[in-house]
Amino acid sequence: MSELETLRRWLGDLRDTVERKAEGLSPEQLATRSVPPSDLSVLGLVRHLAQMEHYWFVLTLARAEEPQLYMPDGDWDAQFRDAVADEAVVADAFDTWRSVRARADAVMDGLDPAALEFVWDPDDRIGSVRDALIQVLYEYSRHSGHLDLLREAIDGQTGE
């Protein structure tokens, strides 16, 4: 497997992990801050992961001119704070996450596997395509660690 295929396969596995960690929970369970004093919730993390994939793939690599998701006026905490136990908020988070993933996949389909060294240069930071892919992968990994403990505290469920 090439470097790009390897990174994409791991990303697919991690997205599946997040799906499993959220599966079968009610809006109340999804929104509960189950490991106090942390203000993280499963729902807040799903919104954050949608925002994060959108930032790297859609805004950074594809250079779309759109506002960042779930951060009105740059309010970072809104991703987590506004993740409330409400059917519509839950449906929106999962729909948004899935549509961002489809857009991200399209961006990755268009990448040249031999050109991961390519350097993009948006205004605020510089990096390679490889850096962007790896950042996404490890954001997912670290947040999967949060989800492991949040989920276990909700209903005792553990596992990959």
Added chain:
Amino acid sequence: MSDMWLPTAEDPRLDPVPPRGERAVVLQYLRFYRSTLELKCQGLDAEQLARRSVPPSSMSLLGLLRHLAGVEHSWNKRVLQGNMELTRLHRDHPDDRDWDFNGAIEDDEVVEQAWSSWRQEVADAEAWLEQDDFDRLVPLEGDQIEVRDIAVHLVEEYARHCGHADLLRECIDGRTGQ
């Protein structure tokens, strides 16, 4: 996780010049999460390190440290170097597969031993991955996988355990960030 543990200028994990190339980038991320784990354990005594601070999980920071020493050892010496007969580190208990976590008890000697084995395994794995060929195929459970896949997996596993460490530490003394 927008809070800061240390000011950015004092963050020991950041390289002044971003590395280029597959190996250099992946290994830089591996170092990044290894030092994140170290930061998350900083300044705690044996009782705090061994505390199962996010019930009902049986994890503790000390358990993670022992587990990750075993992860480094197993991937590097058993899989990459082809010595599958080696006993798994911190899991040498006849009837407890989770001995790395369950044997993480509040004891200065256990803590000292966890740190020294982790540092040793980190140094050995680092040296091996600096020179191994990422395209090389390695046998694993009847299959063949590339060294590249193991290197990417190692970072993924560290980052996930750093997620556990984030919450374990926050529940010990409220400290978050980085």
